[in-house]
Amino acid sequence: MGIATDIILIIVAAFGCGLLMQRLGQPAILGYIAAGVILGPHTGGLTVSNVQEIERLAEIGVALLLFALGLEFSFK
Secondary structure, eight states: OOHHHHHHHHHHHHHHHHHHHHHTTSOHHHHHHHHHHHHSTTSSSSOOSOHHHHHHHHHHHHHHHHHHHHHHOOOO
């Protein structure tokens, strides 16, 4: 599988698990965490194949989030 397939798989699993947790009356973040555990590289079954590329994209996302947060910061 390629990186695009891995990203689509992660998004679909996170959406499905988040929706399931909301229907059970739990916070959606628990569903996102469950999707990460299910698709993680150390579990059996369907897993993400390009772990290094996903980690690199996550680091870029965190850097962009911090940059956007810095743009919203006011010195007043």
